[in-house]
Amino acid sequence: xxxxxxxxxxxxxxxxxxxxxxxxxxxxxxxxxxxxxxxxxxxxxxxxxxxxxxxxxxxxxxxxxxxxxxxxxxxxxxxxxxxxxxxxxxxxxxxxxxxxxxxxxxxxxxx
Amino acid sequence: xxxxxxxxxxxxxxxxxxxxxxxxxxxxxxxxxxxxxxxxxxxxxxxxxxxxxxxxxxxxxxxxxxxxxxxxxxxxxxxxxxxxxxxxxxxxxxxxxxxxxxxxxxxxxxx
Numbered sequence: 001x002x003x004x005x006x007x008x009x010x011x012x013x014x015x016x017x018x019x020x021x022x023x024x025x026x027x028x029x030x031x032x033x034x035x036x037x038x039x040x041x042x043x044x045x046x047x048x049x050x051x052x053x054x055x056x057x058x059x060x061x062x063x064x065x066x067x068x069x070x071x072x073x074x075x076x077x078x079x080x081x082x083x084x085x086x087x088x089x090x091x092x093x094x095x096x097x098x099x100x101x102x103x104x105x106x107x108x109x110x111x
Numbered sequence: 112x113x114x115x116x117x118x119x120x121x122x123x124x125x126x127x128x129x130x131x132x133x134x135x136x137x138x139x140x141x142x143x144x145x146x147x148x149x150x151x152x153x154x155x156x157x158x159x160x161x162x163x164x165x166x167x168x169x170x171x172x173x174x175x176x177x178x179x180x181x182x183x184x185x186x187x188x189x190x191x192x193x194x195x196x197x198x199x200x201x202x203x204x205x206x207x208x209x210x211x212x213x214x215x216x217x218x219x220x221x222x
Contacts, residue, residue, distance in 0.1 A: 006153075034210065043115075043201050043213035044154065089153050097208045098144065098167060101153030 002027060004092050006102025013109050019077040021105045023090035030092040035075050038087045080109045115204050115214035123220045124192050132187045132217045136204030143185040145177060146201040154201055160185055197221045
């Protein structure tokens with residue numbers, strides 16, 4: 001019940017395309033769902049986050065879609081750029097507030 | 112604002128030794144969490160400190176211990192190091208239950 005399942009494991013997208021990463025969870029007590037971007041040798045950087053009372057949140061080229069009934073959420077990266085090439089992690093925050101991370105998606109954007 | 116800072120950046124230790132990793136939280140943050148990230152995996156929650164007390168703990172043995180100081184900085188100690196303890200150790204800080212920000216991590220190699 002504490003797991004967050006993330007797919008796909010890796011993703012190759014052409015420059016200008018849309019990257020979509022999906023996550024699913026079981027525990028309905030999770031109250032906050034962030035996405036982190038991590039470059040090799042660096043710590044995860046918060047990209048965008050959503051709470052379960054909101055179905056969509058957009059920040060620039062990044063959008064989270066949240067489906068509470070299906071217990072699924074996804075990250076959409078519009079107009080993907082080579083600089084977006086990184087590993088992306090979804091996470092869910094339990095109570096009290098510890099983060100449960102997905103297994104990560106390695107995104108490669110080719111020019 | 113220096114963000115979350117961790118030291119050292121890299122560390123090589125021998126099996127059986129003990130190690131101490133350090134973290135200074137982002138200014139204004141009072142909660143520090145530690146995560147272990149094995150190569151190719153998502154971060155795994157070790158424990159969290161708030162008001163100098165361990166507030167909750169993940170599924171890690173007692174060889175992993177920590178401390179939080181009055182200035183909110185924190186240490187992670189690992190005793191009797193095993194080869195499997197080789198990983199990137201991440202510190203994250205937050206104020207209350209707001210967004211968690213991660214440091215760059217300490218890369219620990221046990222030989």
